[in-house]
Amino acid sequence: xxxxxxxxxxxxxxxxxxxxxxxxxxxxxxxxxxxxxxxxxxxxxxxxxxxxxxxxxxxxxxxxxxxxxxxxxxxxxxxxxxxxxxxxxxxxxxxxxxxxxxxxxxxxxxxxxxxx
Amino acid sequence: xxxxxxxxxxxxxxxxxxxxxxxxxxxxxxxxxxxxxxxxxxxxxxxxxxxxxxxxxxxxxxxxxxxxxxxxxxxxxxxxxxxxxxxxxxxxxxxxxxxxxxxxxxxxxxxxxxx
Numbered sequence: 001x002x003x004x005x006x007x008x009x010x011x012x013x014x015x016x017x018x019x020x021x022x023x024x025x026x027x028x029x030x031x032x033x034x035x036x037x038x039x040x041x042x043x044x045x046x047x048x049x050x051x052x053x054x055x056x057x058x059x060x061x062x063x064x065x066x067x068x069x070x071x072x073x074x075x076x077x078x079x080x081x082x083x084x085x086x087x088x089x090x091x092x093x094x095x096x097x098x099x100x101x102x103x104x105x106x107x108x109x110x111x112x113x114x115x116x
Numbered sequence: 117x118x119x120x121x122x123x124x125x126x127x128x129x130x131x132x133x134x135x136x137x138x139x140x141x142x143x144x145x146x147x148x149x150x151x152x153x154x155x156x157x158x159x160x161x162x163x164x165x166x167x168x169x170x171x172x173x174x175x176x177x178x179x180x181x182x183x184x185x186x187x188x189x190x191x192x193x194x195x196x197x198x199x200x201x202x203x204x205x206x207x208x209x210x211x212x213x214x215x216x217x218x219x220x221x222x223x224x225x226x227x228x229x230x231x
Contacts, residue, residue, distance in 0.1 A: 033218055043207065043221040056218075091161065104151055105219055107161035 004108035006092050012114045018080040021111045023092030024073055033105060034067055034077050035091040043091070049075065082115045089113070118143045120210050122222035129198050130230050137193040137225045139208030145169075147213040150184065150191045155205040155224070164206075167191065198229045 005024040013019050025032045034046040047057040052069045060067070064083070069075040079086055089112050093105035119142040129135045141150065152164040165175065167184050175182045179196045195202050205226045209219040 031218075035221075042223040045218055045220070048218050089159065093161075104163045104166050106163070107153075109160050112159075 004092055004094055004106055006090075006108035006111050008111060009109060010112045010114075012116065013082055015083055015115055016081045017115075018078065019082045019086075019113060019115075021077040021090050021092075021113070023075045023077070023108060025075070025092070025094030026096075026106055027073065029094035029096050029106070030072075031095045031105075032069060032075050033091075033093040033095075034075070035093065035107075037089040037091060037110070038087075046077070046090075079113075082113075084115045087114050118145075118148075118210050118212055118217065118220050120208050120220055120222035122206075122208055122225050124225045125223070126226045126228070128228045128230060131200060132197050134194060134196050135198050135227065135229075137195075137206050137208075137227065139191045139193065139222060141189050141191065141208070141210045143189075143210060143212055145212040145214050149211045149213070151209040151211070151219060152182065152191075152193050153207045153209065153221075155207065157204070161207070164193075195227075198227075200229050200231050203227060203229045 004026055007022045030051050033048040035043050036046055037043045046059045047067045048055055049069045065079055067077045089110045091107050091110045093107045095103045095105045121140045124138055148169045150167045154162045154164055165182055172184050181194045183192045205224045207224045208222045211217055211219050
């Protein structure tokens, strides 16, 4: 298996622009997570899905952030409009359908977002 | 609420030294899972180990070992005879079973191994 695939790996955009990050989870995994990593706050959970349904989006910082999972093999995280403080590395991760806490999450390579 | 504390922000050691990375956690659950991940300079997150709350046996894998002590809510990670390739940020994480919660991470410890 190719693992969790994220695109793009790097994104530089101007403040106010819309940014879309993409993720393909590992086939057969039923949970998908979006995390954000910054120096100040470390790794924060933004949102997670189970069987394509959002379960907890309490970590999404503002209404400017939205996430979708239209099918089992694809998810997007959108920021509109983007701001410089959104600059971070965004990770997508997936895990298989077991009791959630019993398995590790498999992470993608991350998308480094820079908003100028 | 669950919480993971890694008090050591940065550690620097000379190659071949042993080093221990501390992890202290908080949870109200009796069943939970603890994890360690490694983030090398390339940026990806690499899974190292998972331990459930009912298994307090220490684990050794090559130069890596983990010490889980429920009495002190700690899950410490020791690297024996450190190597330059061990230089990375190491994250400890916790997941509660009852709340079916995703991983909650500590802030990480940056380990630099100097040749």
